[in-house]
Amino acid sequence: MDELRYLRGYGERVMDQVRSLIDSGRLAEMLRDRYSAGHEVRDDKALFEYVVDIKERYMRKAEPLNKVIYDNKLHVVKHALGTHTAISRVHGGRLKAAREIRIATLFRDAPAEFLEMIAVHELAHIKHREHDKSFYQLCTHMSADYHQLEFDLRLYLTQLEIQAKSSKDAT
Template sequence: MQQLKYFQHYPDSLQAQVKTLITDEKLQPYFKSKYPSGHQLQNQQALYQYCTALKQRYLKNTPRLNNVSFNKHTDMMKGTLGTHTHKQHRHGQKLKTRYDIALNNQLKYAPEAILRALIVHELAHFKHADHDKAFYNLCCNMEPDYHQLELDLRLFVVLDELGMNFYTQI
């Protein structure tokens, strides 16, 4: 089953639950009951303000976030759901750094909690480059339910891949 590729590092018992959820066609009802509506952050300004508020709350000592946007050029099924970049350039005698976050365009049609998990993930990369223990501790500090939301994010990718994303119609 192609959709299980998103769950390869999870235990076999969890992979079996995911497979059952998909084959018994219970994935869409799961999302409808747990996340009845999508987020309202449909423009770049609202998304930027949302991310900045999270950053200010948890990462006060990091530089200003320059840009946050939904990126039309990434394909959710090929891997990247979000990217973080920081570019350094000289401006006179000063070294300036730009911090940007680009989220997959298909996440415009996702539950707010799922979007928040991805934003938390990308913000955590501003302090920790690698996916190590400190990185996940920071993610869990910003979002206590992070690990469940990361699993649900993977399920959302499957939902969208199967053409069952009902959030696009809301």
């Protein structure tokens, strides 16, 4: 298993620091200390309201969202942590787009900051399809510490994978 697959692309110095946290067993503790609070966004209705609230605060002029749901079919790495789609349909001679955001179910139990980060990420895709400079500027406009949250989410996913592997090894 490539235990640092979520951190590919980061420099060797960062990778060494993460390996040190893992080897010393302090990664989970560090994440717990930094992100202890959960959230109350438990169902699809609450998630829709949560994401629309962020959208209204920062992207009032963007197209409205039709659906925001937790999706248990989204798989980390294979697919994504969240998706955004604009499904076009013909309605009486007019083309109408239904905008949907799907967020991986694992965020139901993740710290509140990680849910906010993925919501911001998917909302930014409404305006910017690519992960370019404009995309990340919008992300940091909506969440000032977006880059740190994205990195810490990668650490969180790494820790979840380590815990799953150790649980599997214990049985």
